[in-house]
Amino acid sequence: MAAAKHYLDDPNTAVLSGLRGVTLTNPSLLLDETNKIIYRHPSSIASPSNVSVVCGGGSGHEPGFSAFVGQGLLTACVAGTIFASPGAQQVRTCLSQRLPPETQGIVVVVTNYTGDVLNFGMGIEKARAMGKKVEMVVVGDDVGVGRAKSGKVGRRGLSGTVLIVKVCGALAEAGASVEDCARVGRLAVDNLVSVGASLSRVHVPGRSLQEAKDEEERLGPGLVEIGMGIHNEPGCEKVKTDLPGLVKTLLAQMLDQDNTDRGYVRIDKGDNTVLLVNNFGGTSNLELSAVVNETVGQLGRDYGLKPKRVIAGTFFGSLNGPGFIISVLKLADTGLGAGKSMLELLDAPAQVTGWSASIRPETWEKEYKELQATVEAEKEETRSTNLKVDPNLLQSALTSGLEKLIASEEEVTRYDTIVGDGDCGVGLKRGAEGILKLLGGGQVTADPAAVMAKIAGVVEATMDGTSGALYAIFLNSLTANLRRLDSSSETQLTPKMWAQGLEESLKALSKYTPAQPGDRTLVDALVPFVDTLKTTGNTRKAAEAAKIAAENTKGMKASLGRSVYVGGEGHTEVPDPGAYGLSQFLTGLADVL
Numbered sequence: 366m367a368a369a370k371h372y373l374d375d376p377n378t379a380v381l382s383g384l385r386g387v388t389l390t391n392p393s394l395l396l397d398e399t400n401k402i403i404y405r406h407p408s409s410i411a412s413p414s415n416v417s418v419v420c421g422g423g424s425g426h427e428p429g430f431s432a433f434v435g436q437g438l439l440t441a442c443v444a445g446t447i448f449a450s451p452g453a454q455q456v457r458t459c460l461s462q463r464l465p466p467e468t469q470g471i472v473v474v475v476t477n478y479t480g481d482v483l484n485f486g487m488g489i490e491k492a493r494a495m496g497k498k499v500e501m502v503v504v505g506d507d508v509g510v511g512r513a514k515s516g517k518v519g520r521r522g523l524s525g526t527v528l529i530v531k532v533c534g535a536l537a538e539a540g541a542s543v544e545d546c547a548r549v550g551r552l553a554v555d556n557l558v559s560v561g562a563s564l565s566r567v568h569v570p571g572r573s574l575q576e577a578k579d580e581e582e583r584l585g586p587g588l589v590e591i592g593m594g595i596h597n598e599p600g601c602e603k604v605k606t607d608l609p610g611l612v613k614t615l616l617a618q619m620l621d622q623d624n625t626d627r628g629y630v631r632i633d634k635g636d637n638t639v640l641l642v643n644n645f646g647g648t649s650n651l652e653l654s655a656v657v658n659e660t661v662g663q664l665g666r667d668y669g670l671k672p673k674r675v676i677a678g679t680f681f682g683s684l685n686g687p688g689f690i691i692s693v694l695k696l697a698d699t700g701l702g703a704g705k706s707m708l709e710l711l712d713a714p715a716q717v718t719g720w721s722a723s724i725r726p727e728t729w730e731k732e733y734k735e736l737q738a739t740v741e742a743e744k745e746e747t748r749s750t751n752l753k754v755d756p757n758l759l760q761s762a763l764t765s766g767l768e769k770l771i772a773s774e775e776e777v778t779r780y781d782t783i784v785g786d787g788d789c790g791v792g793l794k795r796g797a798e799g800i801l802k803l804l805g806g807g808q809v810t811a812d813p814a815a816v817m818a819k820i821a822g823v824v825e826a827t828m829d830g831t832s833g834a835l836y837a838i839f840l841n842s843l844t845a846n847l848r849r850l851d852s853s854s855e856t857q858l859t860p861k862m863w864a865q866g867l868e869e870s871l872k873a874l875s876k877y878t879p880a881q882p883g884d885r886t887l888v889d890a891l892v893p894f895v896d897t898l899k900t901t902g903n904t905r906k907a908a909e910a911a912k913i914a915a916e917n918t919k920g921m922k923a924s925l926g927r928s929v930y931v932g933g934e935g936h937t938e939v940p941d942p943g944a945y946g947l948s949q950f951l952t953g954l955a956d957v958l
Contacts, residue, residue, distance in 0.1 A: 476522025509592025
């Protein structure tokens with residue numbers, strides 16, 4: 366239900382406020398609020414006789430296409446309400462009154478949806494009747510709905526439209542004729558395929574919450590919808606799959622030449638292409654980058670394609686939809702010579718906020734020698750000590766503690782979700798699993814200092830964040846302190862000697878963190894363990910002290926860490942996640958000793 370929450374619940378207010386915001390991020394733009402038209406200020410147009418390029422459609426697809434208005438791209442954009450085409454009157458006003466009077470002609474780029482085609486078409490015919498030279502380029506790039514189902518309507522317009530307006534805008538900026546701008550735009554459409562996938566439809570501001578509840582039932586957990594449109598239109602199928610499987614299906618729909626229902630464009634091995642991965646608006650940048658990685662990998666392995674350009678980001682959204690669209694453009698010959706190839710037109714500069722392909726052409730074209738990303742291993746101090754422990758007992762105790770810690774991950778995560786950012790349990794589990802792998806590789810010897818050194822290395826490599834740093838400092842210090850306890854003859858390491866090493870490690874840790882008992886951190890469990898072990902020499906009593914101390918953090922107000930910034934009364938309900946996790950490890954450790 367989180368997707369049904371909005372900062373602006375009135376859709377009309379949302380649209381107008383959003384359009385005003387576009388003009389604030391690009392001062393060369395103007396807004397006709399009555400007709401919802403974003404257009405270039407006349408003084409910002411160096412060559413007003415150049416072809417004007419116009420696009421538009423329903424709002425909710427930002428940054429498309431209001432944020433594409435500017436030098437090198439669109440001259441104007443006409444916006445409708447959310448997911449609804451602008452009216453013919455709006456279009457006519459744009460074409461007749463919001464473009465430079467000197468323009469030699471107008472190219473109108475429209476996505477292939479009935480409302481858009483009809484309303485822009487009516488506006489275009491009105492403009493033609495007034496004597497204006499207007500060409501219309503209709504973009505249909507979707508393959509999610511095949512020929513059999515799409516019938517006379519044809520392919521829907523998806524994010525590939527971004528590439529079309531970029532090509533047309535760059536040509537217009539270069540002074541090309543209206544005929545060439547329209548012809549090359551249509552040529553690009555004929556060589557373009559796209560398909561999307563989403564984890565859910567979006568909730569439109571102002572609509573009932575019941576819609577969001579219904580969507581949760583329609584597309585339940587684990588399901589992804591293939592072929593979903595940008596206006597919440599249903600896709601062609603719902604599947605349960607992982608990312609590699611999803612990308613494989615999407616690419617097959619676009620590129621499988623044996624699929625007569627969806628084989629709209631023949632793209633063969635070795636063809637020059639451009640890849641666009643477009644965010645619906647609600648997919649994290651982290652996951653979108655993973656989609657890019659998977660898509661580029663499969664294009665190379667399965668289709669012999671290495672895109673000349675890879676462009677990723679939010680260009681043509683669907684509010685905050687948790688989905689993405691993959692578009693592949695086959696680079697066809699424009700017939701216009703040097704400087705006006707499709708690739709050069711896509712590379713051409715544009716002073717707009719919505720086009721974020723910022724890597725320069727020379728960076729793409731340069732040959733980069735493949736290098737092995739090697740890291741020289743640090744020379745660890747390998748001298749052995751005369752300190753001795755029973756290696757089998759040490760391995761059993763560590764394994765018991767680590768397994769208990771891993772088993773508590775879900776509980777630690779729940780606690781940290783209430784009072785922190787929810788990553789503590791996963792981080793502890795990752796470190797514990799790394800150490801278990803080390804233990805299983807026969808790395809436990811009778812020399813405790815050597816074992817601690819190896820464990821510290823694993824923690825450094827597998828645990829990040831604050832707790833990872835604290836444990837790494839503590840364990841490295843413990844290694845050094847155990848070596849200081851070394852003697853000239855073989856010496857069995859006693860619990861009190863362990864306590865001595867641990868106590869010195871606590872002092873070392875205090876140089877890097879002010880955390881003390883009572884601050885609601887892992888130190889609340891660590892200090893009682895060390896103190897009790899020092900006074901009693903009994904590991905079980907020490908672990909029990911740590912467990913009690915961790916439980917007592919319930920109700921403490923945090924003085925350090927992210928819990929400080931989390932409001933509410935969560936700290937009264939659960940113990941500190943870090944202290945609890947450590948107490949679980951120490952309890953498991955003591956069960957064997």
